[in-house]
Amino acid sequence: MASADKQTFEKGAIVSADSASLIALAAEVAKHDEKFQRVKGVKGGVKIPRSVKKPTVWQRQNTGLLGRRKRHDTSSTSFPEDSEEAQSARRATLERKAKMYEMLKRSGGEDIPDHLREELLVEFDDPWRGHGKRIHNPANPFPVFRNQDAIDKEEWIKDATGEMVRAAGRSLGGPGYSQANSVRHYDNTTERRARGVGFYAFSQDEEERARQMRELLEMRTQTETSRSKHRTLKDKRREEIEARKILIRQKQLKSLASTVAS
Known part of the structure; x- marks a missing residue:
């Protein structure tokens, strides 16, 4: 019997099968085909939902920035800023300011018409306003305002660049101030660093x-x-x-x- 079965399933032999076996095989093939099509979503099958990943910190948008951008777009569209009249007006204003500052650069603030002087933000007659009204003290974080009378008594001269500076020869640090005392020499003992081969530390003794x-x-x-x-x-x-x-x-x-x- 075993030899008969072996001869039946040899290579090239035709295996006899009934109709019930063929129907069962076709049903199994159809079942696997339907499952495959459902997974791939070719015939309208439901796709497998994928888990939504949480965006990283670098992918998130700043909500405040987005809202400010929307408000800016809304406010910019409410005014006709892109019209030719607005552009020509802005261009004329910029050209007038350019000519004004060119005049200031050439004359140094002396030959300025009265109608233009009112539009300027610089008081050329009061040089102390832009030259050291405040004195900064490192020990005190708050600025110390100088006396107005002492400022008015100071002599101001015009340097080579055309700016107003205090007159030379005035004591900068009080009656006991000396320029030689303010010179700071190099002291290698105050530094902590690796020096080169050519460095030579001299002694403090004369x-x-x-x-x-x-x-x-x-x-x-x-x-x-x-x-x-x-x-x-x-x-x-x-x-x-x-x-x-x-x-x-x-x-x-x-x-x-x-x-x-x-």
Whole structure:
């Protein structure tokens, strides 16, 4: 029996099947085909809903910015700003202001007509308004206002650029102020950083600093002496090489002349 079944299912053999088996096979194929079409959504099947990912911080829109943009668009459309008359009016205003500031740049604020002076925001007669009315104190965060009488008594002159400045020669820091006292020298002890190879820290003691300076001068003299000596030896070596080249060239010419003569 086993040999008969083996012969029945050999390669190329025809297997006999009844109608019930074929119907069951067709139903199974149709079932799998319908499932496949439903998953792919080809024949109007329901697609599998995908989970909506939460947008990241970089993808979110600023609600305040969007609202402000909408209000700006609404307000800009309510006025005829894009009309030719508005554009020409703005252009005329800009040209008038450009001419005014060009006049101010050339004259320095002296030859200004009265009808234009009223439109300016700069008081040329009161230079203290734009030159140091406030004094800033680092210890006090609030500005300290100077006395108006002291400001009026100050002498103002016009510098090379045409601006009004305080007269030179006035004491800047009080009666005991000196320009030499305000010079701040370099102090390597106040810094915490890695310095280069060429950095040399001098001593704070005057005698020790003088000794260090003498040592540096001696080292410089030795370096210059050795450098000049090396340069002399190098030049001498170059001269010997040039003389040897000339001698070899003469021997070659003599050998060539004897060869031609023979």
